[in-house]
Amino acid sequence: MAISAIQKPIRISEVAVEADTKSRILDAAEELFMEHGFEATSLRLITTAAAVNLAAANYHFGSKEELFQAVLTRRLDPMNQDRMQLLTNYETAAGNKALTCEVIISAMFIPALKLARDHEQGGKNFLRLLGRAYADPAPFIREFLSNQYAEMIARYRAAFARALPHLPREEVSWRLHFVMGALSYTLAGTDALKMIAQFHPEEVNNDELLLKRLAPFLAAGLRAPLAQASDAHQWFQET
Template identity: 45%
Template sequence: MKTGKSSAGDTKARILDATEKLFTEVGYEATSLRQVTSRAIVNLAAVNYHFRSKDIMMHAVLSRRLDPLNARRLALLDACEARWPGNSIRCEHVMGALFVPALQMARDPSVGGPSFLRLLGRVYSDTSPFIQQYLLEHYAPVYGRFFDAFSRAIPALPRHELGWRLQFALKALAGVLAGEELTNLLPAFTQGRQMSDAHVLAQLTAMVEAVLNVAQPSADDFSALQSVFELGEQQQARERASRLAAARSADELSASCAAMAATMGDAASQTAAALGKARISARTVRNEGTKRSAVTSMPVRAREQTVSFPSNPLDDWMRMRTRT
């Protein structure tokens, strides 16, 4: 029966494993606590209990893998510098000290496993500020040691030139490693042939060393590229002029349409006003005709006013006499 302590340890390990896989697949920014809890089959309270935040959890993930890796790297570099002191050390020796421990951990499931190289490639190729700051704070001394070793291995290359070349070469290599696990990466390099890890690393080292030792661009190289830039600028200028001409034509067409619409609107307003006046006149005529018809149809007696004359007293007396 498992104790509470071992159960808590299992939960923490599941959270770290789930976070590591998600980070390797989608990077730091896209890794969410909800995805972690779903993949680790734990609730959010367990994540908060063990780590309190996503950043603390990611620190634990990276330290769990990169701290042992860098410890092995520095130990192997010490051994290489003791074996080949000073400028006798070669670029292959330094590259070996940098990548042999990573290949060893990728072969050992207990400390990394086949997906370890993908994790390593993701760490060095992830552009999120959190990962970049973490590497700067935790592994700057390690990088400084290896930079000095590369400087002794390639003394003819100025340090400032070595810096950006080394960063470019290792970033490109990290991008390759981030896309494939070790089991998929080896066949791509071996092309079906039987190769040891040393052969594979020799091929990788050859590509990195080619970048580090490539000759400085000549005047002809600069002139050729400058000509291409000038052609590109001319093409861009023509495209910009074409866009401006098209925009000007569109503005002129829009203004013409607006003027035409305004003219048609004035004509329509005048027509509407004339129609309105005609309707009013017609309505007035109809009303006057209706009034005349009403007057004409009235009875004659209704239309004739009764005329009253003063009465004759003699007639009044005769009518009264007859009644009596």
Template identity: 40%
Template sequence: MTQADTITRILDSAEQLFAEKGFAETSLRMITTRAKVNLAAVNYHFGSKKDLIQAVFARFLTPFTEKLNKELQVVVKDNPSPSFHDVLGVLAKTMLTGIENNENYNKLSVFMRLLGLAYTQAQGHLRKFLLENYSQSYSAFIGYLKMAHPELSGREIFWRIHFAIGASVFTMSSIEVLRSMEQNDTGAKSSIEEIMNQLIPFLAAALEQEQTFNVNAQT
């Protein structure tokens, strides 16, 4: 087994176990058992469990953000005032890159579960890692949303985008369950692209709703 093969097996196993059990509940021994490697291999290639968690996120986020940045720049070049729908459409297209014609889109679903865990489980080192490595891409994306509606305050953008993230994480991390429910209820079974094509207008409409709110409002 080459070093590249070892790294891939460790990352694949860690990714699956973190998504299934959570970060705290997954031990390095569980990962090495599933990957069929020894603990020394994990320590050699990653150093610690924290570094391994960060590597799992980096494997998806680094190529994703690089492509997203390029695609958004192209959109803004052609349309200096993109709508929420335009920006979210680029996001969806980037997420679907490489899986449009591939039924095995499990990795996207797994990553969305991991993203949900990053919000719900205390992982201070992960938040620091994401800020240090991806804050520029995140800020640029938020900037494009602000271009679409400059009248919205930073707080309104913050909450709207996180409501949208919540809906996206739920939908994409539970995609197989939802597709099965759809088939039972309606007799149809949408492809991931069809689901994304319905999700984007829904999120755009929510982001573009005119009613503002006061987060300090009291009842």
């Protein structure tokens, strides 16, 4: 089982030509995992959609789980690298002044937006897949994401802690968790939107507009004053 390092899709003039087997499997898997989830998507469904032999999936990726990880890693790894690089750029540009929440949030969001825009079709699929993987109970998925995100999360937690010096570190960690949750949930939710309301049709599925609405919401939440013990009474003491 040797794996060739070359795998960028071959394009002649402006027409996409059949890529190699590995990429075809990854593309089909990305779409189908996004649509049906990990457990409900069979290898036969994927290989049929990719027009390759069933055994090719195991030959190139080893197992279904490894295929799933390959689908995630292909785009998640570069995206998180971008996020960290962008944060570093902002920090060096700001010198020794702390960044604002807005700037830190935009460092998180811009690479996600780039992904949604660059690969016109695949990018959106991937963001939804990522949001769903984020909520998947399968242990191997949780472990994988945990490792993939660990470094980036640590960097951002430090940045937010500097931006919000009056907040206890623990509170910062919680609020970063809320930010990540809202982001992944929002990117994952396609049809959940229909549950809420009738939106302007041209705005649904437009991730850029969506994030422009989400970012100010989250920035305000991050800057919220720390709740006092007396407030807790007011909120939850009543039954």
